[in-house]
Amino acid sequence: xxxxxxxxxxxxxxxxxxxxxxxxxxxxxxxxxxxxxxxxxxxxxxxxxxxxxxxxxxxxxxxxxxxxxxxxxxxxxxxxxxxxxxxxxxxxxxxxxxxxxxxxxxxxxxxxxxxxxxxxxxxxxxxxxxxxxxxxxxxxxxxxxxxxxxxxxxxxxxxxxxxxxxxxxxxxxxxxxxxxxxxxxxxxxxxxxxxxxxxxxxxxxxxxxxxxxxxxxxxxxxxxxxxxxxxxxxxxxxxxxxxxxxxxxxxxxxxxxxxxxxxxxxxxxxxxxxxxxxxxxxxxxxxxxxxxxxxxxxxxxxxxxxxxxxxxxxxxxxxxxxxxxxxxxxxxxxxxxxxxxxxxxxxxxxxxxxxxxxxxxxxxxxxxxxxxxxxxxxxxxxxxxxxxxxxxxxxxxxxxxxxxxxxxxxxxxxxxxxxxxxxxxxxxxxxxxxxxxxxxxxxxxxxxxxxxxxxxxxxxxxxxxxxxxxxxxxxxxxxxxxxxxxxxxxxxxxxxxxxxxxxxxxxxxxxxxxxxxxxxxxxxxxxxxxxxxxxxxxxxxxxxxxxxxxxxxxxxxxxxxxxxxxxxxxxxxxxxxxxxxxxxxxxxxxxxxxxxxxxxxxxxxxxxxxxxxxxxxxxxxxxxxxxxxxxxxxxxxxxxxxxxxxxxxxxxxxxxxxxxxxxxxxxxxxxxxxxxxxxxxxxxxxxxxxxxxxxxxxxxxxxxxxxxxxxxxxxxxxxxxxxxxx
Amino acid sequence: xxxxxxxxxxxxxxxxxxxxxxxxxxxxxxxxxxxxxxxxxxxxxxxxxxxxxxxxxxxxxxxxxxxxxxxxxxxxxxxxxxxxxxxxxxxxxxxxxxxxxxxxxxx
Numbered sequence: 001x002x003x004x005x006x007x008x009x010x011x012x013x014x015x016x017x018x019x020x021x022x023x024x025x026x027x028x029x030x031x032x033x034x035x036x037x038x039x040x041x042x043x044x045x046x047x048x049x050x051x052x053x054x055x056x057x058x059x060x061x062x063x064x065x066x067x068x069x070x071x072x073x074x075x076x077x078x079x080x081x082x083x084x085x086x087x088x089x090x091x092x093x094x095x096x097x098x099x100x101x102x103x104x105x106x107x108x109x110x111x112x113x114x115x116x117x118x119x120x121x122x123x124x125x126x127x128x129x130x131x132x133x134x135x136x137x138x139x140x141x142x143x144x145x146x147x148x149x150x151x152x153x154x155x156x157x158x159x160x161x162x163x164x165x166x167x168x169x170x171x172x173x174x175x176x177x178x179x180x181x182x183x184x185x186x187x188x189x190x191x192x193x194x195x196x197x198x199x200x201x202x203x204x205x206x207x208x209x210x211x212x213x214x215x216x217x218x219x220x221x222x223x224x225x226x227x228x229x230x231x232x233x234x235x236x237x238x239x240x241x242x243x244x245x246x247x248x249x250x251x252x253x254x255x256x257x258x259x260x261x262x263x264x265x266x267x268x269x270x271x272x273x274x275x276x277x278x279x280x281x282x283x284x285x286x287x288x289x290x291x292x293x294x295x296x297x298x299x300x301x302x303x304x305x306x307x308x309x310x311x312x313x314x315x316x317x318x319x320x321x322x323x324x325x326x327x328x329x330x331x332x333x334x335x336x337x338x339x340x341x342x343x344x345x346x347x348x349x350x351x352x353x354x355x356x357x358x359x360x361x362x363x364x365x366x367x368x369x370x371x372x373x374x375x376x377x378x379x380x381x382x383x384x385x386x387x388x389x390x391x392x393x394x395x396x397x398x399x400x401x402x403x404x405x406x407x408x409x410x411x412x413x414x415x416x417x418x419x420x421x422x423x424x425x426x427x428x429x430x431x432x433x434x435x436x437x438x439x440x441x442x443x444x445x446x447x448x449x450x451x452x453x454x455x456x457x458x459x460x461x462x463x464x465x466x467x468x469x470x471x472x473x474x475x476x477x478x479x480x481x482x483x484x485x486x487x488x489x490x491x492x493x494x495x496x497x498x499x500x501x502x503x504x505x506x507x508x509x510x511x512x513x514x515x516x517x518x519x520x521x522x523x524x525x526x527x528x529x530x531x532x533x534x535x536x537x538x539x540x541x542x543x544x545x546x547x548x549x550x551x552x553x554x555x556x557x558x559x560x561x562x563x564x565x566x567x568x569x570x571x572x573x574x575x576x577x578x579x580x581x582x583x584x585x586x587x588x589x590x591x592x593x594x595x596x597x598x599x600x601x602x603x604x605x606x607x608x609x610x611x612x613x614x615x616x617x618x619x620x621x622x623x624x625x626x627x628x629x630x631x632x633x634x635x636x637x638x639x640x641x642x643x644x645x646x647x648x649x650x651x652x653x654x655x656x657x658x659x660x661x662x663x664x665x666x667x668x669x670x671x672x673x674x675x676x677x678x679x680x681x682x683x684x685x686x687x688x689x690x691x692x693x694x695x696x697x698x699x700x701x702x703x704x705x706x707x708x709x710x711x712x713x714x715x716x717x718x719x720x721x722x723x724x725x726x
Numbered sequence: 727x728x729x730x731x732x733x734x735x736x737x738x739x740x741x742x743x744x745x746x747x748x749x750x751x752x753x754x755x756x757x758x759x760x761x762x763x764x765x766x767x768x769x770x771x772x773x774x775x776x777x778x779x780x781x782x783x784x785x786x787x788x789x790x791x792x793x794x795x796x797x798x799x800x801x802x803x804x805x806x807x808x809x810x811x812x813x814x815x816x817x818x819x820x821x822x823x824x825x826x827x828x829x830x831x832x833x
Contacts, residue, residue: 067783094813095812250774251782251785259789394818498818499816501815546832
C-alpha cells in the first residue's frame, strides 16, 4: 500500500496502550491490570481513510531517561525508527503523572498526538478535562478516548491522518530548568551543535539535558563517537552536579524533573482540569488496599484467594475432563477398528491419540485455571500480591520487581517461563535480574500443571486441590531458597530499591476474561497439536525402533502357538478366561521387551542405574528426557510408554489408572517424580530465552545443570526417606 | 497531619507493643524516614537520599523534595504504599528509608 502511516503507541505503564492496540488491530495481545505486561514492542496494522496504519505498541515508560531494558526498547524505537506519528496514551484519571512523559516527548520534538484515555474513569471521580484547552496550551492535538469501548478512537485516527496529510513538523519545546542548569545548557548546547555530537539523531539541547541527567546510554554513545568533546561536556555537567548536591542536596535530574512537573502543573492550573464534585481524597481502590494489603489480613486473604482458585478449578472442571477422556477413548477404539494391524495403527493409537490425547485431556483444567487467573489479573489484585510478596522477596535476595516474572511464569500455576524470563527486563540490577531469571523456571507453568494433576490425581486423588496448593507453595519455597543460594554465592551484591506503581482496582469485563482464557487455552491446544504432536511421533518412533530381532520375534510367536495349542485341548468358560489371561501376559511381556530393545528404552535403561536412587524407572526416564523438549511431552510420552502393548483399546484405561496400578509406582515414587518434574531442567525454549536475556549461554547451561542437580537431590531425599519410613 | 498528630500516632503505636522507630526516638519529631512512619496521612517529602540513579528514578515518579504524598498503607517499617500525583506507588523498605518526610501543613 502506498499510503502507509507508521504509528507508535507510547505512554506510562498501564495507561491502556495495549488495549488501544488490540482495539485498532483486532489483535489479542495480552492486556493486564498491572504495569510491565508489555516488555517488547508488538506490531499490527489497520486501515483508516484509505491509509494503512502500521502500528507498534511500545513497552510502558515513565521517562525517556531509560533505566531498565524495556524502557530502552521504547526510547530506541522512537529515536531510531522515526515513526510518522506517536500516539501518547495518557491516563486521564492520572493526568499529572502521565503528562510527565508527554513533556519529554515535547522536548524531543516527537510528532505527537495525545490520546486522553479512560476519560470515563476521570469523570466518575469528578474530573472534567478540557481537551481543547490542553491541546492549545501544549501545542499538540488531544483526543479524549475510552480504549476499552473504542469511544473516540475514530476521531483519534482522523487526527493521525490529518497530521500526516498536513505534514506538520513538530519543533522541540524549550523548558526552563532553573538558573544553574539553564546556564550550563546555554554553554554546552552550542558545543554539541558545533561538533555535531549525536545531532543527527537527537536535538542538541536534548543531548545536553541527557548528559546532565547522567543518562548512561547517551553518555556511552557520545563517548564512542567523540570521546574528547564528551569528556569536556561531562566535566561541565559534573561541576553543576556537585554544586547542586552541595547547595541544594539534589542531583541535576531531580531539578530537571521538578521543573517538568512545574511545567505540567502550570498547564493544569489554567482550568484544564475542573472538579465537578469533591470526591473522597482516598478512592475506593485505596480503601480496598487498606484491607487487602493489611499486614496481617493481607496474607490470609491472599492464601484464601489462591486456595479458592484451585478449589474452583478442580471442582468445576471434573465433568469436562471426564468428557475429554471419553472422547479420546472413543477415538482410540475407532482407530483400532478402522486401521489394519501394523506400524501405522501403532503410531496413530500409541503415538498420536494417546500422546496428544493425554495432553488435550487437561484442556478443561487449564481453561478454568486461566479464567480464575484472568479475574485476579484484570481486577488488579495480582499487583497487590506483588506488593505483599516484596518483603519476602527481599529476604531471599530478590527484588519486588521479581514478583511479576514469578507470577507470569506460573507462580499461581498455569503461566509460562518464557514470558516470565522476558519479564525480568523490568529489573534494573543485573544480579537480581539474573537470580530471578534463573529461578523463575521453578514455578509450576501451564505445561507442568497437567503432569502434576496427573500424578496427584493418580495417587492423592482425595485431596487434589490441597496437594496442588502445596505444590505451588513448594515451588515458591524452592525458587526463593535457590535465589538466596545464588545471591549468597555466584550472584553476591547489594539489593536495589523497588518502586512500582499500583494500578487501581477495576471490574474485569466478561469479554476480556473470555479473551484471556481463550488465548491462553488456544496457545496450549495449538502447542499440543503441533510441537507436542511432532515430539510424540518422534518419541513413539524412538520407542518402537529398532524392532526386535527375528529370532526373538519367532520365540514369542512360538510361545503364542504353544498357549493356543494347550488351551484348545480344554473346553469351558474358565479355560477361555485363563487362555486370555495367559495371552495378555505374553503380549505384555513382548511389548516390554520391544520397548527395552528400542532406542528410547536403551537410553532409559542406561539412566536407570542412577535414577533408581530416586525410585524413577526406565520408562519414566524416557518421559523425563522428552520433557526437556516441552514439559507437556512428559504426559504424552508416559501415555505412549504405558500404552504400548495394550491389546484391547476398548478396555483402554486412563493413564492415571495405569500409573496407579503399575508395580513400579507408589505414593513415595509419585512424590519423588513429582518433585523432580517440578524442578529439573527448564524446557528447551526457556533455556534459549535465558541465554538471550542473560546475554550468555553460560547461564543457560548453568540453569540446566543447577536445576537438574537440585531436583535430583530432592527426589532422592524424598524417595529414600519415604521408603525408609514406609 | 500536624506535627503533634504525626508524633502522637506513632507513639501510641509503640504503646500497643508494635514496632515503631519513631516511638523509640521521640526526640526526632521533625524529619524521619518514610519507613519509620507508622500512621496514615499526608506527608511532605524533605529529601530523597540514596545513589544518583535511585534519586533520579524517584524524581521521575514525582517523589521530589517539597512534594506531598499520602501514606496509604504504612506496614510499619517494611514496604509501604503511598499516593503521589494521583497514582499509588509501592515502595520497599530500602526505597522508603531513602525518603525523608515531615508532617504536611495541609493536614
